Amino acid sequence: MTSTLTAVPPLPDDATPTPPEQAVVARRFSGLHPVGLAVALLFFVGSMTPSLLPRAWFLQGVATGISVAIGYGIGCGAAWVVRRCGVSPNYSARTRRIGWWTLGAVTAVTVPLFLVLGSWWQQIVRDLAGVERANRANYVLILLLSVVVAVILLAASRGIRRGTRALTRVGSRYVPAPFARLVAVAVVVAIGIFAVNGLVYRGLIGLANQSAAAADHGTADGVEQPQAPERSGSPASMESWDSLGKEGRTFVAGGPTAEQITGVTGRPARTPIRVYAGRAAAENVDEAAELVVAELERTGAFERSVIAVATTTGRGWVNSRVASSLEYTTGGDSAIAAMQYSFLPSPLSFIADRETPPQAGRALFEAVERAVDERPEESRPKLVTFGESLGSFGGQGAFSGAQDMLARTDGALWVGTPNFSPQWSYLTDHRDAGSYERLPVIDGGESVRFAASAADLDMGGAPWGDPRIIYWQHASDPITWWSFDLLLNKPDWLREPLGDDVDPGMRWMPFVTFWQVTLDMVFSADVPAGHGHTFGADAADMWAAILQPEGWTAEDTARVHAVFTD
Incomplete structure (x- = not known):
């Protein structure tokens, strides 16, 4: 048995190979839209502000994660609308790099600042409601939980988008692309309604009713x-x-x-x-x-x-x-x-x-x-x-x-x-x-x-x-x-x-x-x-x-x- 080896060109003298795990992180990060991230940061700030009642740290984490995911979606949607209107700035690599570093610096300051402010505001709300003050260190857990919630929601929305695009490609073989896209969206919406009505409404509510009847x-x-x-x-x-x-x-x-x-x-x-x-x-x-x-x-x-x-x-x-x-x-x-x-x-x-x-x-x-x-x-x-x-x-x-x-x-x-x-x-x-x-x-x-x-x-x-x-x-x-x-x-x-x-x-x-x-x-x-x-x-x-x-x-x-x- 013989084998054929393919020569690999040597790396330049000043090049350093990127570790595989860093390459994955880089690809994931580069797939995020800067406008979406900026609006997500704004929504993060808003979610830390006081509400009607004191919230347990895990509820605050869920509220923040949902808000961040929605903010990201709104930012990406706004950028998409701008592109569809024919506005598509062609920034240089240097300008993009400066933008990313600026966004990163603002985030590095804003996130811990509003975690501290959020914990302070929650203590005020607790005092107004006559509730015992909470451990402010829990706000570190809020950050972790909110990131998990936001990532899950982002992954789910991307999965839906990929499914819609796949249906559009299949439909485009038989009908014009715009009509195929419309049909694909309608199918995804119908599947979502069926899932919510059948699984959540009838399934979970029915199970809850049986459990409540037993109790x-x-x-x-x-x-x-x-x-x-x-x-x-x-x-x-x-x-x-x-x-x-x-x-x-x-x-x-x-x-x-x-x-x-x-x-x-x-x-x-x-x-x-x-x-x-x-x-x-x-x-x-x-x-x-x-x-x-x-x-x-x-x-x-x-x-x-x-x-x-x-x-x-x-x-x-x-x-x-x-x-x-x-x-x-x-x-x-x-x-x-x-x-x-x-x-x-x-x-x-x-x-x-x-x-x-x-x-x-x-x-x-x-x-x-x-x-x-x-x-x-x-x-x-x-x-x-x-x-x-x-x-x-x-x-x-x-x-x-x-x-x-x-x-x-x-x-x-x-x-x-x-x-x-x-x-x-x-x-x-x-x-x-x-x-x-x-x-x-x-x-x-x-x-x-x-x-x-x-x-x-x-x-x-x-x-x-x-x-x-x-x-x-x-x-x-x-x-x-x-x-x-x-x-x-x-x-x-x-x-x-x-x-x-x-x-x-x-x-x-x-x-x-x-x-x-x-x-x-x-x-x-x-x-x-x-x-x-x-x-x-x-x-x-x-x-x-x-x-x-x-x-x-x-x-x-x-x-x-x-x-x-x-």
């Missing part, structure tokens, strides 16, 4: 079956304890007793009524609503002075402080009706199904309303309604607007309302001139008032009619302020003076602010009451303002307040 059989620690006949799930109830679901069991087993109410208010009290129907007890929301009404009948709820219809979050949660404050304020002479309409927690219910919450809110309210209307007018109880977060969105679905609420209820308390709620959006968009988006004034506060705290209800002594509707929301609550509009539009609440618990340094930036607020939502309820999506003791003030109990004083409200702040 719904559990019972929270310390929760025991009530024995009082005034509660669903008790031995006297038509709704079995097991059928109520985890959140339903927590709801009916909680709340103050008559003795506890008397101990706080100093007045005689009754045992509050709480009725509930679980998701497993009925085929649909209409059937569940009828089960709740049957429980109201059984417990004698229509003989009480107040019946409250509470629309729950997806898995059936009711804010215990809001519910209990109502019971203290009414001296226990009340009944709260609620039902579960899903197994999924609110974030997944929001993604998977926005139709069921308002359907459930409408079904329950209308069923209770019909039962109340059957009573003689002079002996009917007051009918009020409330809900928090997705429950606020769902509960408002029973009404066409504020005037409908005023006509059909004796008051409403909507807590932490999501931005996509139609009634909230309409009122906010049509607020009185000069009032702020974070705290709108509606018709001078005649019937509807927005409040971040109890102090906001007074409105300088402006007349307040009856019935009364309160929207309770915090300036730092991302659930209320999150919207797809944040991608490209600066909202009024960031143009106007910010709330007291929002860092004055918060600024809007296209795309970046959207992802900041999106990730703020993850732990929005893990802050002290009065901030973010945590609503607490001020519920007593809200209910006292809505119900106006006879003989009730500010001192009574303060004593109820203390129950939830001790």
Whole structure:
């Protein structure tokens, strides 16, 4: 066997071979567009600026990585548009080298500077929210994680681009190139939609629903079956304890007793009524609503002075402080009706199904309303309604607007309302001139008032009619302020003076602010009451303002307040 050797020309005397690993890095780096990198750096800076709430280092890393990837894409897109317009500067090798070194130097200064500033801003946000300060050294981890996230997103986008180009080349064999390119883009978009809808929506959401349904059989620690006949799930109830679901069991087993109410208010009290129907007890929301009404009948709820219809979050949660404050304020002479309409927690219910919450809110309210209307007018109880977060969105679905609420209820308390709620959006968009988006004034506060705290209800002594509707929301609550509009539009609440618990340094930036607020939502309820999506003791003030109990004083409200702040 013979072999042939090919002569390799010797390297020049001044040449040094490039190690293979360095050659790979060089090729990767040279494949990045300088304009894209410059805009990515700008987006990195923006992502470090303060947002509504403190963020864990890993959430900051994800927000920064997404922002950097988007910035890079926007920069590359802008450069592409410029080239398509016929502008294609032919820089010399020396000029390019100077440009790269300049970009590198700016990056070397900017990145560590804004990591330090970002950690400092986060400490300020934590102080405003009453949260313990974090270790600022974690910002080194933020840099590492953000790079990983950005690289993954960049690799995914390049993979999609390569796939589109491959389809275009195949199609160009049979049809003109422009048409082939259009078809290729359409195919890639269709595949993406199919993947998201089939894999993510149906697959992951279905799996999450099964997991949540299994978890719904559990019972929270310390929760025991009530024995009082005034509660669903008790031995006297038509709704079995097991059928109520985890959140339903927590709801009916909680709340103050008559003795506890008397101990706080100093007045005689009754045992509050709480009725509930679980998701497993009925085929649909209409059937569940009828089960709740049957429980109201059984417990004698229509003989009480107040019946409250509470629309729950997806898995059936009711804010215990809001519910209990109502019971203290009414001296226990009340009944709260609620039902579960899903197994999924609110974030997944929001993604998977926005139709069921308002359907459930409408079904329950209308069923209770019909039962109340059957009573003689002079002996009917007051009918009020409330809900928090997705429950606020769902509960408002029973009404066409504020005037409908005023006509059909004796008051409403909507807590932490999501931005996509139609009634909230309409009122906010049509607020009185000069009032702020974070705290709108509606018709001078005649019937509807927005409040971040109890102090906001007074409105300088402006007349307040009856019935009364309160929207309770915090300036730092991302659930209320999150919207797809944040991608490209600066909202009024960031143009106007910010709330007291929002860092004055918060600024809007296209795309970046959207992802900041999106990730703020993850732990929005893990802050002290009065901030973010945590609503607490001020519920007593809200209910006292809505119900106006006879003989009730500010001192009574303060004593109820203390129950939830001790």
